[in-house]
Every structure is written in structure tokens, then in C-alpha cells.
Amino acid sequence: MISTLQPDKMGSYAPEDVIFLLRDIGSAFLEMDNEKREQLIQSGIHYSEMLPVEQQPSDTYMNLFYKALDAYAERIAIAVGVVAEQIIENRGLENLILVSLARAGTPIGILIKRYIAIRYHVNVPHYSISILRGRGFDETAIRYILTQHPLGSLQFIDGWTGKGAITNELIQSCQKFNLQYQAQLSANLAVLADPGHCAAIYGTREDFLIPSACLNSTVSGLVSRTVLNLQFMDANDFHGAKYYKELEAVDVSKLYIERIVTCFEQVQSKIVLQIQEQEFSPITWEGMKSVQTIQRDFGIDNIHFIKPGVGETTRVLLRRIPWKILINPHYMDELKHILLLAQEKNVLVEEYSYMSYACCGLIKEL
Structure with a gap:
């Protein structure tokens, strides 16, 4: 299991983060x-x-991103x-290792690391x-972490x-790795927002805008989506990504x-209060039931064409070919960036309230 491969230096974040x-x-x-991408994917x-x-x-x-950041x-x-x-x-803190899933998880992992450092003085x-749908997580990366931290949790x-x-x-991926x-490894995922009702650890089950969902690499350390293309990559190496140096001037990571x-300081009492009041309910996959209704x-026909939640709907508008956007009227005031993107791209918006999400992006069948 010992890994001797070394990763490349990547990203605009400090290595301490x-x-x-x-x-x-x-x-x-x-x-x-x-x-073109949509045609190839389909x-x-x-x-x-x-x-x-x-x-x-x-x-x-x-401007919308900055407003959202101030608001949220x-x-x-x-x-x-x-x-x-x-x-x-x-x-516990003793052998804790944070492993964020690139890309969307990266800024969240940094924030959790910073919170622990400020509150508990532990680094x-x-x-x-990288983790990819249908291909699992990067086993080389997991082996690397366990080589560096044999007792790591x-x-x-x-x-x-x-x-x-x-x-x-x-x-x-965890089941396969543990067997092999x-x-x-524990597959208990931690997320800020869990409208899908499928994460063991969550900040809220409300489907709210996490402003880092609004942007791509410029809020994720200028790192691209992760890539696994065996035409020019080695199956036993780390998954790949690009560093977008040309976007350094607009990097807000x-x-x-x-x-x-x-x-963090000013919300400490609210954090304590929320932990006391929040009823941490079990995983029900409620979101999947909404998706089946949609x-x-x-x-x-293809369930992969349905992308529920604020984060996923944003991604559909930024990098897929949308057919229409469903908006839950209950959340209308919180979805300005979705409405702006839909307007910019001339995408039909329809009100639809039979879902546990604020909105949902539907991909166009080509």
C-alpha cells in the first residue's frame, strides 16, 4: 500500500491551507x-x-458574487x-486528517481547518x-495520505x-479500498448544505447558496476540474488537473x-446554539425521491440530466447545455444569480415546488 509517488505543486492557496x-x-x-462537450458526454x-x-x-x-458573499x-x-x-x-483531533473532494470541497475543507486552528489551536x-462519478476516488491519493499518516482518521x-x-x-470507493x-476508511461525508438528505455530517439541510458554487476555478485555487484520461495519463498515477495561471488577476480564492x-468569532454563540437546537436526522435520501418525481x-429518461440544488443548478448554467431551470417559489428571493445566469443564456425558468431543493437544472438532450 505504501505510495512513493509525489504530487505536483498546485493551486493558488497557501500550502499551509x-x-x-x-x-x-x-x-x-x-x-x-x-x-461540443455536452455532445461527447451524451x-x-x-x-x-x-x-x-x-x-x-x-x-x-x-458583483453578484460579492453581494452573495456579503449576504451569506x-x-x-x-x-x-x-x-x-x-x-x-x-x-477527536488526535489523528484527524481532512480530505476534501476537489473542487467544490476544497474551500470548505480550508474553512474547517481554519476554524479548528482558531478554536482549538490544533493544525x-x-x-x-479527486473523485469522479462512475470512477471513484483517486486511490493513489488515498495511499499517499495513509503513507504520510499511518494512523490517520x-x-x-x-x-x-x-x-x-x-x-x-x-x-x-471506501468499501473497495477497505477490502483491497x-x-x-469511513465514507461518512461532511458537507455544509445537505438538501439531498444523504450526508452523515451537515451544517444544514436547507438548500442555500454557497457563494463558491457561483464560480469555477477562480474560487477554488485556480485549479481546473479533475481529469482522468488514460490516453495520456497513467492509471496508477494521481488524477490530473490544470492550474489556470492566466486567471490570477481575477482569483478570489x-x-x-x-x-x-x-x-468565526462573532458567530460562535450561534454555532453552539444551532448544535443544541438542530435535530440531526438520519440519512433518508429524500433528495433522490424529489429527483424521481421530477x-x-x-x-x-436519463436521471443524470437532472441536477438538483443551488450548487448543481449553477454548474448546469455555467458549463452544461440547460433545457430549463426549475425554481421552488419558496426560495425565489435567494436565487438572483440563477435568474441572472438563466437570463444571460436565454434559458427557460419554470416554477416547481414538489422538491426538497430551492432549484433544479435540467440538461438538454441533444
Whole structure:
């Protein structure tokens, strides 16, 4: 099980905040426009074999991001604290290793690490690894972590849940890895928002906007989506990613972290209160039931074309070809960035309230 491979230095975050366990594939040309990518994905090519084009966001959209960050910074700080306290209660601090799922999990993992450092004066190791739907997590990265920390208790972290595909992927990956290496990885995922009702540790089950979902690499350390393309990559190496140096001038990755960290002190009493009041209910996969209802109501054959939740709907608008966006009228006031993106891309918006989510993106069948 011992891993001697070394990852490449990646990302615009300080190494004290996170170590990406990735191979730099900067020389490969994998970017394609959304239309071309969508056609290839729908023809059966795995999404991790190519990359979307990373655009510099418009000024209007960036203003919206800053507004969202101001509006939600406290709410995120509270969710981070609630999650961190649950992690500590479950695992203690002694051998705790934070393992965030690249990309969306990375800023969340950093925030949890910072919270623990401020509150408990303990510097917990934090790595970011790749996990891909249908292909599992990067085993090379997990072996690397366990080589560095033989007694490590790994806590997997993501930003939010959609319908639970990544949760499922993590469960299967952990089972497979544990069997193969007689390891004891726990697939208990920790997320800030769990509208899918499929994570063991969560800050809230409300489907709210985590502003880092609004952007791509410019809020995730300028790192691309992770790639596994065996045409030019070794199956036994780390999964790959690119570093977008050309976007350094518009990188808000560190700003995002610092803005939320400044809230930790003032929300401490609210974190304690929420932990006392929150009824931590079991996993019910409630979100999946909503998705099945949507599938039936809109006659959608492929469940992968349904992307529920604020985070996933944002992604559909940013890097897929949307058919329509469903908005739960109850959350209308919180979805300004969704409505703006839909308007910019001329996508139909429809009110629909039969779901546990604030909104849902439906992908166009090409």
C-alpha cells in the first residue's frame, strides 16, 4: 500500500491551507466549448476526459458574487462551525486528517481547518483529492495520505449534496479500498448544505447558496476540474488537473476564505446554539425521491440530466447545455444569480415546488 509517488505543486492557496494530491496536466489541450462537450458526454465519453472552457466572469456576475458573499458569509461561517464541531465529536483531533473532494470541497475543507486552528489551536492536515462519478476516488491519493499518516482518521468533505451521486461514489470507493488494503476508511461525508438528505455530517439541510458554487476555478485555487484520461495519463498515477495561471488577476480564492474566517468569532454563540437546537436526522435520501418525481413529471429518461440544488443548478448554467431551470417559489428571493445566469443564456425558468431543493437544472438532450 505504501505510495512513493509525489504530487505536483498546485493551486493558488497557501500550502499551509491545503495540499492538492494531483498531477499537473497543464500541457494537455482538453478544453472544449459547452455544446461540443455536452455532445461527447451524451454520446458516452466520460466527463472527466475533457474540460470546460474557463471564462472570466462578467462584471455583473462578479458583483453578484460579492453581494452573495456579503449576504451569506455569516451563514457559511455558522455551517462551517457546526460541521467542524460534529467532526471533532465523531473523530477527536488526535489523528484527524481532512480530505476534501476537489473542487467544490476544497474551500470548505480550508474553512474547517481554519476554524479548528482558531478554536482549538490544533493544525489539522488537509488534502484535496479527486473523485469522479462512475470512477471513484483517486486511490493513489488515498495511499499517499495513509503513507504520510499511518494512523490517520480520514474525514471526507464536500461543499453540498445534489442527488447523492458523489455520496454513493464515496461509499463504493471506501468499501473497495477497505477490502483491497484491509483499511478502515469511513465514507461518512461532511458537507455544509445537505438538501439531498444523504450526508452523515451537515451544517444544514436547507438548500442555500454557497457563494463558491457561483464560480469555477477562480474560487477554488485556480485549479481546473479533475481529469482522468488514460490516453495520456497513467492509471496508477494521481488524477490530473490544470492550474489556470492566466486567471490570477481575477482569483478570489483567498479573499473568499478570509471573508468567512473573519466571521468565526462573532458567530460562535450561534454555532453552539444551532448544535443544541438542530435535530440531526438520519440519512433518508429524500433528495433522490424529489429527483424521481421530477423525472416522472418532465418525462426525462436519463436521471443524470437532472441536477438538483443551488450548487448543481449553477454548474448546469455555467458549463452544461440547460433545457430549463426549475425554481421552488419558496426560495425565489435567494436565487438572483440563477435568474441572472438563466437570463444571460436565454434559458427557460419554470416554477416547481414538489422538491426538497430551492432549484433544479435540467440538461438538454441533444
